[in-house]
Amino acid sequence: MPEARTLSVAQAADRLGMSTVSVYSMIANGRLPRVPMASKARVHVADVDRVAEERRTEARRRVLNEEGYAGQIRDVLHPPVPETITLADGRVQARDLRETVRIAQLPRGREALKIVLHGYQDAVAIFGKNVLTAAALAGDACAWCYAIADARVHELPEPQDSPALRVLLGEPCPRDLVRWAADDAERRLAMVKLKEGEHAARREAERQRLRAEFSVASLAARTAASRLASTRARLAVVDPASVALAASSAGGPTGPGSLRCGCTADRYCLAHAELFGTRTRT
Template sequence: MRDASRAGEPAAVRRDDVDRLVYERRLEASLRQRDAVEFARQVRRTLWPDEELDRVVLADGREDIANPDQARRVVSAPRGRDALRTLNPDAVALFGRAAVETAAMDRDAWTGNCRWCFADASARALGGLAPADSPAYRALLGSDPCPRDRARWQQETTARRKARARLEAAIEDRRRAEAQARARQEFRAARDGLSAASQRHATAVRSLASVDPSAAPVTAAGAPQGRGPGNLPCGCTYATYCPTHAAMFGTSDRSVSRR
């Protein structure tokens, strides 16, 4: 994971290794926390326990805490950033440090501001997981994303689709090029094999004709092929042997050898 560095200097960590580690930890946390939405609600209650207080509306219209004992427990419990140390480690692994720390910030600071935008900017600046458009992140951050977040996600989705289309097109082009290269190679091999077979066939025909002119190939009309006066280089015709072959076979009548 670490690159070698000179003595006394910190080792560099590759971004790919960090991303892989973040992904592996998130996967492990998701296996332990099967219901991400309910787990996000638990994290939110740990950070801000007063949000879960039971309240009643008084006669004059004001709200008050329904259970004083519950209120005392909430008041004594840590909240906000002080409650971060009490969280289940799966919170950061599953949702990312940027979103968790944003959820723990003072709620009064978000008046007129977007928690989602801040968490996304923090994740991009510091690394790690950025909030995604999901019910779990809504439960954790305690709000809905703003129009800028939705527009950014739409742009990112479109960019991913285009990148995937380009990748698929590149893969298809490479497969097509490989198939064409294989076809050309097979064609050249077949052509070379045909040429070699033709040469072997011509040599065999000459060898056979020198021993048995009666087996020499003929045309479709039955006429023999050859160059000499007897239609074969040696002088044999379709009906008679040349003197050399007549002495070899003991006859000048080629029809005798074909009976």
């Protein structure tokens, strides 16, 4: 059995988008179990991913409109362009100079990312640190490709296409769309193969069950036939008439108007003739 992967506290904090102090706190209160016998505090990757999913679920309960929240985070990372107006002479100027100055002074890039990572924990929990990093730093490159590459490097779940992530990361590039289509086709094929395997397994299980049932029934039939032959032989010694009567009954009627035992309208069968002492029926 392969050994479960573990992370240091710093690696776990980076994976969760949290501070090391917060990770130590979760270890102390038992939410994130510490790996036993380790000289330094380490945690299992599976436990870190479980905590990440719990935090994502909790955050989504608080954030009612995920697309709107994604737009809010996008505006923190990339402050919107100030509104402008066009003058009569064709010149363009800011509608509100004070607002323009305020927006110009807002942090961007890494500084804005720091604000989001430390001040918007619900965004970190819902979208993930790698997605927020891509949204802040991708620049002119495809933010989706940036986030997917970062997830692969750090062995994180790749971001899945959703309306909220399109608000945050923008539209995916054609390469992403082609890759997603191929991945979707591969998943569909794998699902078909899985269902076919399940059906084949069920058919084989039913075949094995019927084979076992047939084997038991055949054995019971052979045993019953053997017992019948043995009993008939013993009965023939002490009561041959009964054996003859049973044989006649098993043979069925011998002609029109005959009974199953072989008796006719005017004559008894051999078994009944021996029983009554005559072949003639009156």
